[in-house]
Amino acid sequence: MDKEVTYRVGIPVMGPRGETLGRLEKVLLTESRHLVTGLIVRALESLHILPLDRVTEVSASEIRTTVLPEEFHGFPVFDPTQYEEVPPWFFPPGHHIELGALVTIKPLDVREQGEHEAMSRRAFMGRSVAIVAAAIGVSLLVPIGGYIMAAATTPMKDSWRELGVKLQDLPFDEPVGHSFRAVSVSGWMRVPEEKSVWLIRHSGASDPASEPEDQVLGLDSPLELKDSDPRLTVLSPICPHLGCEPQWHKGQKLFICPCHHSIYQLNGNRIGGPAPRPMDTLPARIADDGAISVIYEQFAIGIAAKKRLA
Amino acid sequence: MGHKIFAYLDERIRISSLMGFLLNEPIPGGSRWAYIPGSMVFFVLILQFVTGMMLAFYYGGTPDHAWDSVNYIDHLTYNGVAVGRLIRGIHYWGSSIMVIAVGIHLLQVFLWGAYKRPREIMWLVGVLLLALTMTASFSGYLLPWDERAYWGTIVGTNMIGLVPFVGEVIKDAIRGGVGLGALTLSHFFTLHTMILPTLFILFVLLHMVIFRRVGPAGPFSGSPEKLEATKDTFYPRQVLMDSFGMLAIFIVILALAVLRPPELESVANPSNAAYSPTPAWYFDWIFELLKLIRPEIVGVVGLPVLIAIVLVFLPFVDRKPVRSPFRRPISVLSTLFVLSAMLGLSIMAENGYKKLVDVDRVAMVRGQGVFNTAGCIGCHTLFGKGGKVGPDLSEEGLVGHSEHWLTVQFLNSKAHFPDSIMPDFTYLTPQQQHDLAMYISSLGRMGWPDPTKTP
Numbered sequence A: 001m002d003k004e005v006t007y008r009v010g011i012p013v014m015g016p017r018g019e020t021l022g023r024l025e026k027v028l029l030t031e032s033r034h035l036v037t038g039l040i041v042r043a044l045e046s047l048h049i050l051p052l053d054r055v056t057e058v059s060a061s062e063i064r065t066t067v068l069p070e071e072f073h074g075f076p077v078f079d080p081t082q083y084e085e086v087p088p089w090f091f092p093p094g095h096h097i098e099l100g101a102l103v104t105i106k107p108l109d110v111r112e113q114g115e116h117e118a119m120s121r122r123a124f125m126g127r128s129v130a131i132v133a134a135a136i137g138v139s140l141l142v143p144i145g146g147y148i149m150a151a152a153t154t155p156m157k158d159s160w161r162e163l164g165v166k167l168q169d170l171p172f173d174e175p176v177g178h179s180f181r182a183v184s185v186s187g188w189m190r191v192p193e194e195k196s197v198w199l200i201r202h203s204g205a206s207d208p209a210s211e212p213e214d215q216v217l218g219l220d221s222p223l224e225l226k227d228s229d230p231r232l233t234v235l236s237p238i239c240p241h242l243g244c245e246p247q248w249h250k251g252q253k254l255f256i257c258p259c260h261h262s263i264y265q266l267n268g269n270r271i272g273g274p275a276p277r278p279m280d281t282l283p284a285r286i287a288d289d290g291a292i293s294v295i296y297e298q299f300a301i302g303i304a305a306k307k308r309l310a
Numbered sequence B: 001m002g003h004k005i006f007a008y009l010d011e012r013i014r015i016s017s018l019m020g021f022l023l024n025e026p027i028p029g030g031s032r033w034a035y036i037p038g039s040m041v042f043f044v045l046i047l048q049f050v051t052g053m054m055l056a057f058y059y060g061g062t063p064d065h066a067w068d069s070v071n072y073i074d075h076l077t078y079n080g081v082a083v084g085r086l087i088r089g090i091h092y093w094g095s096s097i098m099v100i101a102v103g104i105h106l107l108q109v110f111l112w113g114a115y116k117r118p119r120e121i122m123w124l125v126g127v128l129l130l131a132l133t134m135t136a137s138f139s140g141y142l143l144p145w146d147e148r149a150y151w152g153t154i155v156g157t158n159m160i161g162l163v164p165f166v167g168e169v170i171k172d173a174i175r176g177g178v179g180l181g182a183l184t185l186s187h188f189f190t191l192h193t194m195i196l197p198t199l200f201i202l203f204v205l206l207h208m209v210i211f212r213r214v215g216p217a218g219p220f221s222g223s224p225e226k227l228e229a230t231k232d233t234f235y236p237r238q239v240l241m242d243s244f245g246m247l248a249i250f251i252v253i254l255a256l257a258v259l260r261p262p263e264l265e266s267v268a269n270p271s272n273a274a275y276s277p278t279p280a281w282y283f284d285w286i287f288e289l290l291k292l293i294r295p296e297i298v299g300v301v302g303l304p305v306l307i308a309i310v311l312v313f314l315p316f317v318d319r320k321p322v323r324s325p326f327r328r329p330i331s332v333l334s335t336l337f338v339l340s341a342m343l344g345l346s347i348m349a350e351n352g353y354k355k356l357v358d359v360d361r362v363a364m365v366r367g368q369g370v371f372n373t374a375g376c377i378g379c380h381t382l383f384g385k386g387g388k389v390g391p392d393l394s395e396e397g398l399v400g401h402s403e404h405w406l407t408v409q410f411l412n413s414k415a416h417f418p419d420s421i422m423p424d425f426t427y428l429t430p431q432q433q434h435d436l437a438m439y440i441s442s443l444g445r446m447g448w449p450d451p452t453k454t455p
């Protein structure tokens, strides 16, 4: 990085006979080597680059050079747009009067150990800083990542809930929307909530509607497969397209979603519309006395797979 | 690639000159380990910001949820790692360590004479930052809404109420009413998470701008020529030293967070008048001092005013330019006196508190088994369940009985209460006695149900 960095200074720059050439505007130095290469002198409206070897003397109040006024304008003109224009207030006070800077601008280690040695040491220290910073950063960010993900990945326990409905009370092949009270858990908060499911009673395994479509397609998880019964299909009320709630249309004997008109048959089979999969069946159990219990699962919407949410 | 990005940014936002400004700051006399406390304070502050934001992720700032949410955070795990407890532990210990780091920083600036002209304003901003740190500790104390938080805040705000004329009004304004309640909690939460961080950012920035304007004070001895000759830039040596300091303080905080995770006492119970609150350890000396000063009002008003006056007027009264502590015997001796007084008072205060048993969590779990099989619940109520013959034990761990006292109570309760009808559980083995004592000592302090495991 041999880019030249400039520092604003601000004292008169004199020729050999004591005539003012201009005012010191900046000091040009090579950053990586901490080497002053020249002075920028402002004379009226133009800036000139004065090589450092023409400087004879630097004091707190002035800089003397061997440059004659007449030859001064022969020096290359400094183009401010090519360099940093740092506003003067940006520098700490005292910086611009620190004329020793021209002599001692090299850091201590560079002066003591020589350019090469010091630079490799500095690089080593720079790397050490980076390692320490990375060590702190990683050991802080990893737990934080886990902390943020912890709530998102807290597993939900499957809980069976009794719906308070008995199988024998349901009509055959006619979906019944059943609402029940559930508790939704969000972190430390438990909120009572109204949930609903579709209950569809079938006459038995011989009923063609008794096999839900997602079972046919092999979308079911082992849990749903294990707890399925040919006498009953329990459908989630949530449309797998974008989450609206399909309604049962008695006359047509179809579920039709009001949002984008996905159309499903009694067993959840999609026969039209944008939904990517059939309606989702839920695991259900029927007790000896016909009491129905279900697990209210929720699934990702908008995808072909029946992927359970957490 | 990195080079290209750098060049791109440099052209647009002049990043190299900015970096140069930030990193090439001249340090008269060269880099020193003595200069790291300021950076350490800054680091802990950032750590508090980051972990605080994380806690706010899951915190519920109302009395009916605050405690539950903190308990929830305590139970958050990820891949078996108790990340929630870790983050809260870092924030909890971070606040203590920050008070220490600020204290060291202040002490060093004082001993180095670095507050003297022309650095008076920087010192004043520092004093303000100290006040912000203390306010942050005080306001954060209430947020878990457990017994300690509630009663500690009752006492703290009551003290404000003692200030003549305006005290009552200020107290009620802080509390958001006469009593401690939902408004107090949201006031404190807002203060802790919005007002204070804003002020911190503002004044830390001001502190640093002034620092760069006026430059580092450098060592207190050495001629200007020598300091000039040994001048070094901030980067890389001082930066490296600072980063080691930060790493060290980070390791300390992490170790404390892992080895001594913060406790959560049972949820604030405004009717538990038996609870005796203790202040955070760094207020211990004030607590003890206030007990000595009578009438009370003199201490409550006088002490903070005195501290504020000393700190604020110090650089304007002490105007001799001499900086070396070896040539300022009065300053150094009075510092030593104040420090040892603070230490002595703190020790006295700590000795005055009832020591709660250090609970061994493994024995605690075994003790719960003993509690259940021995039939204690037949007579004693625990968290709303159980018999009413014996006293409610839900907060028994906060009472402060020693393990010995508890063991005697199990085996021969008539030794403590001659009329006691509690049976003597003499069949308990010494191991079981120990485990049961641990469990009883934990009641009201830890072992809360895990809200992440939903039934």
Ligand code: FES
Pocket: A239, A240, A241, A242, A243, A244, A245, A246, A257, A258, A259, A260, A261, A262, A273, A274, A275
């Ligand atoms: S949400 Fe049902 S079809 Fe789009």
